[in-house]
Amino acid sequence: MIPFNKPYLTGKEAHYIYQAVFTGKISGNGVFTKKCHSFFEQHYGFNKCLLTTSCTDALEMAAILIDTQPGDEIIMPSYTFVSTANAFVLRGAKIIFCDSMENHPNIDAEKIEALITPKTKAIVPVHYAGFACDMDKIMGMAEKYNLFVVEDAAQAVDNYYIGKDGTKRALGSIGHLGAFSFHETKNIISGEGGMLVVNDRQFEQRAEIIWEKGTNRSAFFRGETDKYGWVDVGSSFLPSEVIAAFLWAQLENLEDIQKKRIKIWQTYYERLKDFAVANEIALPVKPHYSTNNAHMFYLVCKDVEQRSKLIAYLKSKDILSVFHYLSLHSSPYYKNKHDGRSLSQSDRYTDTLVRLPFYYELTDTDMQTIINEIKQSLA
Amino acid sequence: MIPFNKPYLTGKEAHYIYQAVFTGKISGNGVFTKKCHSFFEQHYGFNKCLLTTSCTDALEMAAILIDTQPGDEIIMPSYTFVSTANAFVLRGAKIIFCDSMENHPNIDAEKIEALITPKTKAIVPVHYAGFACDMDKIMGMAEKYNLFVVEDAAQAVDNYYIGKDGTKRALGSIGHLGAFSFHETKNIISGEGGMLVVNDRQFEQRAEIIWEKGTNRSAFFRGETDKYGWVDVGSSFLPSEVIAAFLWAQLENLEDIQKKRIKIWQTYYERLKDFAVANEIALPVKPHYSTNNAHMFYLVCKDVEQRSKLIAYLKSKDILSVFHYLSLHSSPYYKNKHDGRSLSQSDRYTDTLVRLPFYYELTDTDMQTIINEIKQSLA
Known part of the structure; x- marks a missing residue:
């Protein structure tokens, strides 16, 4: 039997999981989470990374961060995973589906502009099979109409967009926000798992709060505020250190x-x-x-x-x-x-x-x- | 140094994680997830269990399942974790906070009835420090006013409510829905992690759909439907098998x-x-x-x-x-x-x-x- 997928173990996953346990901290945002964040930030020029329990959760964070309101319109391909849409539907948005290209399942950037209305809030390009969408065109339209771009880079780890001048930019680093998946079928895995990339600095502080269940816990532990409490909506978006330790073994390889x-x-x-x-x-x-x-x-x-x-x-x-x-x-x-x-x-x-x-x-x-x-x- | 908390490893966590990887499936809802579900269902008389990435996520599933709408009122203690409230705030609910008892941080069941209005949708008792809230009184009020009860049993694994007739019922099995945590500070841990208990059978089918990103994937793989697709809102609430394998080692002990x-x-x-x-x-x-x-x-x-x-x-x-x-x-x-x-x-x-x-x-x-x-x- 040749299976469709087989998760690959590099060999150090269990070792790092033990290490995490021995530090006495296996809830989220520990040593391995920070190592993964730094790796991605340094390796790909991502402004700020936050591991999540899934790419779905990263997209949900993005939907909250761009302040998606009932009635807002979000443009995305119809040929994508349900989570691309669900994340925004959960905030009450209307999804405006766009067709794929004739020679590629990616969103047809030529067809986006006709779908933009005064209610449009964001474009969500999905880099299908890891291949880049036409990001110059998409970012140009976002600028023209003042829209956010959330890259669904679930499949696009370690891939690059090549600009007209030949410069390469990592996928996930181009939109205002980017979302990655480490589901077992991806190149780099942690079973279930994901990551939000915050490129637009206006979202940095709030992203951290939403990630930590709507509290200013991270800022408190950095000594930036003297009170720690409930300051915003949020969820438990951060994964266990067990997951981050697993992911770290993958990143090393x-x-x-x-x-x-x-x-x-x-x-x-x-x-x-x-x-x-x-x-x-x-x-x-x-x-x-x-x-x-x-x-x-x-x-x-x-x-x-x-x-x-x-x-x-x-x-x-x-x-x-x-x-x-x-x-x-x-x-x-x-x-x-x-x-x-x-x-x-x-x-x-x-x-x-x-x-x-x-x-x-x-x-x-x-x-x-x-x-x-x-x-x-x-x- | 005596720390406040120290996660406990039973010794078989890594072994089971390896087992999970060798089965070729480390995404969610695999062998270990099912083992954990069965254990809880059999051991505590829970009707149906679904592991989640956190107790927060289990509460969010509950908020979706009871169809929380903007303006709905949810009664809960003020002395609780932010997630108890956030899960319902994310659906647009208004939180009506109730005081604790004089001799116990648990919600003062005597004070709940005065807070019930025609907009009240649910009561969320939190079993603080694992100790049961006054469930007979709370369930009686829920029945009288046709409200849902979501037990926040984050701290209450392996604990029981003793009824007037002396019968013991596991906490989490009494309300329409129950939510547990396996955060590293809890008795049984997986770093981050949680579980939704679906006691009211009306929620069974939809709970599974919401858990699987709004798809009827589980029913499809059981052969109950011939099409698999997007049928409802949902999220990626299920944890990696890496987490379930870890949890299984804990449950054995x-x-x-x-x-x-x-x-x-x-x-x-x-x-x-x-x-x-x-x-x-x-x-x-x-x-x-x-x-x-x-x-x-x-x-x-x-x-x-x-x-x-x-x-x-x-x-x-x-x-x-x-x-x-x-x-x-x-x-x-x-x-x-x-x-x-x-x-x-x-x-x-x-x-x-x-x-x-x-x-x-x-x-x-x-x-x-x-x-x-x-x-x-x-x-």
Whole structure:
């Protein structure tokens, strides 16, 4: 059996968890949490990082920070995970879904401007498969209309946007706020887990308060205030040190993990590209303004029947491949709230995209088996 | 140095974390999560359990489940943690704070009825120090006025309410919903962590959906529905299997942990009771309708000066004691939203309650040192 995903242990996770316990502190915001924050801040130029229990929670923090109010409109792709939308729906927002690009599941930046109204509060680009959205265009529009940009960088750890002048900026560092995931299917994992990146300094202080259950605990322990109490809304967004210790072991091996994943991605790509062209199957497209963090490898089939057949065939050969998002605008929860616009690219990816097994320990032999069976099924 | 708290490792935490990783699943709702759910359900007669990333998150789930709307009134003690209130404030509720009892920090059930209005939606009793609130009275009032009861059982694991007929019911199993904490300061820990108990069956199905980010994923994987998608609001309330594996190691040792903690509690009590009477210091009072889970040991000083002096004195002797909640009704965030009623008992506990060091590995020698120094300071 070749699974779809297999969490990778670097070997030091348990060691660091023990270390955390021996310091006497395994609740949140301890030594390992701070080590992770510093790593991300220094490595990627993130202004301020806060680990969270999930990317969902990071997005919820973002929704609170930009002061999302009932009736506010938030523009995001329909082809995304439910949490991208739920975080803002929980604050009463209306979600304005935008279509994906024809050659990429990412939000079609050309179509955003037509959706902006006086009620629009934010744009939430999702970097699908880790590939950058067209951030210059999106940030330009945000500036023009005075909107916030929250990057859903759930899949985009260690990836970069390449500007017109060739400079690279880490994904998650460009919008006013950014959200990452360390769910077990991601490149760097802690089971469940996430992180909010606060790039706009106006949100720094409040982010810390909301993170600490609406209290000024952090400022109090830094001696910046003489009273510690309830000063704002908030939640328990911070993860246990057990989670941060686990994550730290992963971060120490980031380079090795990424090297391995990029090799896997390239192997899939090289061995499938000619076959894909010949059989009208699409492979992932790396936009010219994006680097590749090798988060996932997918195929876009001709239609839903071909995809169903492929998934079933691979399953019969003990290979687990999976389809991905279902367009949120036509979900049971949102279809009556959606404005009725057709989002044909989003629906197409819903029907035709299939993700192949992708994990650190995937062997070349297994990959060749997968590729052979794909060719067997689709040729 | 005698710390205030020291997380206790049973020894098998890392072993189970490794096991979780080897199953290939460390995101939420895996084998260990299910083991923890079953343990609690069988051991305490809880109808349905769902692990959460914190007690805060369990309370937020409860606030969503009872359909808290802007303007709804929620009655709870002012002497509690911010999360008890924040969970409902995030849904737009107004908090109606109730005073504590004269002889106990728990909500004064005699004072609740006068606070009930047509807008009241729920009562949230908090079992302070693990001791039961007057649940017969509270449930009776809830029935009379058609209100929900959400038990904040953050500190109340393994404790029981004793009914008039002598029957014991586990705290957390009595209200429509119950919330537990496994924060590192609790009897049973996972660093950060919590659990929602769903006793009222009307909430069962929706609780599972909200827990799984507003999707019907769980029902889908049980084969109860043929489509899996976005069906409701929700969040990522479920913790990593890393956390559940850690918690499982603790649960296996629940009996041993509780035995040890009860011994510590009784030692403090026996060695301080005469001194307390002679010096007008109050010790914890176990209500006649409650058992004791030995969550914490506290003293109630005569006034804030005496308490400050005591904490400072103990600190000078390398003993860390801490004060506890600050009345929420007079917090910076809520003082202008509160209706102005004086809550004198809550304010008194704010000023005078001090928690003594309390953890599994606290030795008899250390306890005797603490007791001697307390006598030195207060006599």
